[in-house]
Amino acid sequence: MVAKIFSAALKGLESQVIEVEVACNKGLRSFNIVGLGDKAITESKERVSQAIKSIKLSPPQAQAKRILVNLAPADLKKEGSLYDLAIALGYLLASKQVRFNPQGKLILGELALDGSLKPIKGVLSFSFLAQKEGFGEIILPKENAKEAGLVNLQERQRKIKIIGAENLAEVISYLEGKKEIPESKVDPQQLKRNFQKFEIDFGWIKGQLHTKRGLEIAAAGAHNVLLQGPPGTGKTLLAKAIVSILPQPSFEEILELTKIYSIAGLLPKERPFLNQRPFRAPHHTSSEVSLIGGGSPPKPGEITLAHRGILFLDEFPEFHRDVLESLRQPIEEGEIAIQRAKYILTFPAKFTLIAAANPCPCGYFGDPEKECTCTASQIASYRRKLSGPLIDRIDIFCWVPSLKYSDLISPDKEGQSQEIRKKVGRAREIQRERFKKEGILTNSEMKIPQIKKYCQIDSSSQNILRKYVDKGLLSARGYHRVLKVARTIADLEGREKILTDDISEALSYRLREG
Ligand SMILES: Nc1ncnc2c1ncn2[C@@H]1O[C@H](COP(=O)(O)OP(=O)(O)O)[C@@H](O)[C@H]1O
Ligand SMILES: [Mg+2]
Structure with missing residues (x-):
């Protein structure tokens, strides 16, 4: 007899249905799995046999039969151990030790030797697949059930029954109709709660008003953003503080973030979702793969983990040139394509880049007090790293100067971050409304036709910009960036019209000092 169970495989952030067929035929005693599995699938044979033995059923090796497991489609490389449960159930069905109807059920889970189910990665992606492909229910490890249930919080979408089980025996009892397992549900209020404790409040950072406003x-x-200035002026501090003023992600964004962090195995243990914007700060010695993603199985890199949040590259010129070069395409496209033998998979990578750099190797070039000790050629080679594909994508340049004593002793302003975060949240809401039909969420994503449509300015603003362009102080690219930033400044005021003041302020973030 042949049994067919439905399971799934990850393909980047998305996933695909895998059919687990088990044939139990007369012939020499054997137990084989085919269909391009990795080592984990070979090991799955051992786990499946042990788990079946542990619940006093007859494992494949005890049958005088030829047992063949086929994972289809064969051309998709399948990785991980999430097929254990499907293989075990397929075998038990084919060998007539259990009876149930596998139609409409997506079955996922790794088995421990004692038959208990161990959590797997990428669950949210699988429940989206189940919804799309018309499955009525998902059976999976109990620890993953809440995460899977997030799909059911979407409005106007078909609901799926989510069954989280502790072990193989429980799954069998459920499938045979001998035991009820209550459906797992997520409390939608939980998604709205802010669990984040911010390390740094904007109000604690002294002086640096221009940069703080730039970050807002x-x-x-x-x-x-690029932050430039001498050492010890608070560049790293300022960059880290930005998380405290980022707006809460929307429900759709939470789903996206949760999918990514689930696949990376980085979801917090106590909560099956991620409802805060990520801040990623890879070290300048990071490899290309850890930054942009890849490997086998393909894992999301830092740029994907920073999706909808911040990628902070501190000591920017210290990063290897090739590594920086590899960021060019994802920054432009908002996603990264990873080539596999037979297909290409993509991970999203819409992040805000914050780069920080000293103006020269010693850090004091252009400082009014301290003398720079670098040679002209050292400065030139350092500068070359600061020009290039990534710097071309910077909208906001901030010069972060040495602090004055009077700044240092100024009192803290408690709760400043919360105030700014509210303002930022309202500005994002305006953008979401404006771009509803454009398929983007923020001003920085506008392309030239959208800039023309949404960044209209009056003649006095045009005159200012003309002066800058004609004097060679502003390139064509810079011109469009000024308009986008001015749009955001007006949005922070909740104002439709872009004023000359907005343009002047936006220009103040184009002029690179030092
Ligand atoms: N503007 C500031 N307000 C308050 N503390 C500051 C400020 N700038 C620097 N500091 C203090 O100096 C330390 C070093 O700052 P840091 O952000 O690492 O400087 P940079 O990255 O520019 O070299 C911080 O951890 C903080 O204690
Ligand atoms: Mg620093």
């Missing part, structure tokens, strides 16, 4: 604008419009 960046947070509102998702604009890329």
Whole structure:
């Protein structure tokens, strides 16, 4: 007899249905799995046999039969151990030790030797698949059930029954109709709660008003930023503080973030979702793969883990040139394509870049007090790293100067971050409304036709910009970036019209000092 169970495989962030066929035929005693599995699938044979033995049923090796498991389609490389449960159930069905109807059920889970079910990665992606492909229920490890249940919080979408089980015996009892397992549900209120404790409040950072305002604008419009200045002036501090003013992600964004972090195995243990914007700060010695993703099985890199949040590249010129070069395409496209033998998979990578750099290797070039000790050629080679494909994508340049004593002793302003976060949240809401039909969420994502449509300016603003362009102070690219930033500044005020003041302020973030 041949049994067919439905399971699934990850393909980037998306997934695909896998049919687990088990044939139990007369012939020499054997137990084989085919269909391009990795080592984990071979090991699955051992786990499946042990788990079946543990519940006093007859394992494949005890049958005088030829048992063949086929994972189809064969051309998709299947990785991981999530087929254990499907293989075990397929075998038990084919060998007539259990009876149930596998139609309409998506079955996922790794088995431990004692038959208990171990959690798997990528569950949210699988429940989206189940919804899309018309499955009525998902059976999976109990620890994953809440995460799977997030799909049922979507409005106007078909609901799926989510069954989280502790072990193989429980799954069998359920499938044979001998035991009820209550459906897993997520409390939608939980998604709205802010679990984040911010390390740094904007109010604790002294002086640096221009940069703080620059970061506020960046947070509102998702604009890329470069912070430049001598050592110890608070560049790293300021960059880290930006998380405290980022708006809460929307429900759709929470689903996206949760999918990514689930696949990376980085969801917090106590909560099956991610409802805060990520902040990723890879070290400058990071490899290309850890930054952009890849490997086998393909894992999301830092740029995907920073999706809808911040990618902070501190000591920017210290990063290897090739690594920086590899960021060019994902920044442009908002996603990264990873080539596999037979297909290409993509991970999203819409992040806000914050880069920080000293103006020269010693850090004091252009400082009014301290003398720079670098040679002209050292400075030139350092500068070359600061020009290039990534720097071309910067909307906001901030010069972070040495602090004055009077700044240092100024009092803290408690709760400043919360105030700014509210403003930023409102500005994001305006953008979401504006771009409803454009398929983007923020001003930084506008392309030229959208800039023309949404960033209209009056003649006095045009005159200012003309002066800058004609004097060679502003390139064509810079011109469009000024308009986008000015759009965000107006949005922070909740104002439709872009004023000359907005343009002047946006220009103040184009002029690179030092
Ligand atoms: N503007 C500031 N307000 C308050 N503390 C500051 C400020 N700038 C620097 N500091 C203090 O100095 C330390 C070093 O700052 P850091 O952000 O690492 O500087 P940079 O990255 O520019 O070299 C911080 O951890 C903080 O304690
Ligand atoms: Mg620093």
